[in-house]
Amino acid sequence: MRKADQLALDGPIRRVLVANRGEIAVRIIRTLRRLGIESVLAVSAADRDSMGARLADRAVCIGPARATDSYLRIGTLIEAARGVGAQAIHPGYGFLSERAEFAAACEENGLVFIGPTAEQIERVGNKLEARRCAEQAEVPIAPGGQVDDLPAALEMAEQIGYPVLIKAVGGGGGRGLKRANTPTELSELFDLASSEALAAFGDGRVYVECFVTQGRHVEVQILGDGKNVIHLGDRDCSVQRRYQKLIEEAPAPNLSNEMRRDLHAAAVRFSKHINYRSLGTIEFLVDVARQRFYFLEMNARIQVEHPVTEQITGLDLVAEQIIVAQGHALRMKQSDVRLTGHAIECRINAEDPTQDFRPAPGRLSTAHFPARTDLRVDTHMEAGAMIPPYYDSMIAKVIATGSDREQARQLLESGLADVHIKGVLTNIALHRAVLATPEFIEGGFDTGFLGRFLASSGAAIFGQQATHPVSEGSRS
Incomplete structure (x- = not known):
């Protein structure tokens, strides 16, 4: 057994309630299974037959389909965890993952919250308080x-x-x-x-x-144990639509060595200032014109885009969360972290590009993802599965890893060509078009890139879908 796995098992946590759904629930359950820790998945009525419910050692229904009646009910989740004899709750991302009152309720009921402390969530969740913390830690703010x-x-x-x-x-x-x-x-x-x-x-x-007119969204993954903090490299998340990330990559391309070092150091300073515990992400806005950066916010949870960091570090970030939650100090020093290669991730969503990317729930008649060693697919969907209208519409995350950025980009392009989804509309065509643009190939573009691209090329990319909305091509 690897040292990390042994540490993850060495502590009070033997059974975990996973208080989430979708691909992140499946992701957490798979790590728990590998570690030999029992998983209990909290499911709404809409998710009783989900992949996560089948993979978990046990599933417990916590209420009706709507999140306000199930996944967002703190008291119900605490009761469910205690009822199944869980020692800990993993909140995933979204839902209650950054709600200080949820972390506090876990603590009050003798449950380990696999994440930061309630006080830390409260401090960084208040954006003005987070700005004050950044100032105190001598991290630049806008x-x-x-x-x-x-x-x-x-x-x-x-x-x-x-x-x-x-x-x-x-x-x-x-x-x-x-x-x-x-x-x-x-x-x-x-x-x-x-x-x-x-x-x-x-x-x-x-x-x-x-407002920085030419800004890049660059973030730094950090890991802390309440005393020590290390960084696990950076990511670029500048391909955004309405401030929602679509494509992420690690490391961020076209940054000077000095800028990268300064970003890493600033993220670690901020996290040490609040004695941060668990995984977290410090988000920065890099001013392209002035070559300066500003603190945006801290996300006190695991991120949707964490796989690209896992791919270049070789770490299981969920396992690292559990090690800290078991009460252990960090198992590695900064000098132990090795960043190798390049990884790019696309979020495949069920949405209608011809209707301003409106979510397009429905049942998948086909869900084929290529099985390749150079391609990672994180998903909770399969043929026959239903994308309900109550939650986000993400189908999968497809991640390609190469020895360098261009190899990763080419692998992702070819991998997406082999993804076949039928039954719902998706944004796969958009991903393939973006990956092929000269701007993306060069790297280092600002957050306005996707908006400009859609304004100039969107009609051409999605014209076939608008003309033939039920054709096979519109479903892929």
């Missing part, structure tokens, strides 16, 4: 600050200069986020942003921040 009303927002924007972003204090993921290019736009969007923030996070407070 000019801006909290504003209580529209006049204050207009004054702040005048000080830092347009364009600006209106951002929610209590959350992220693009919700409550608005760009204003002029005072008129700021006046029109301020109340809307506040209302969206209140609806999404229960907190209508917003802040105004300088």
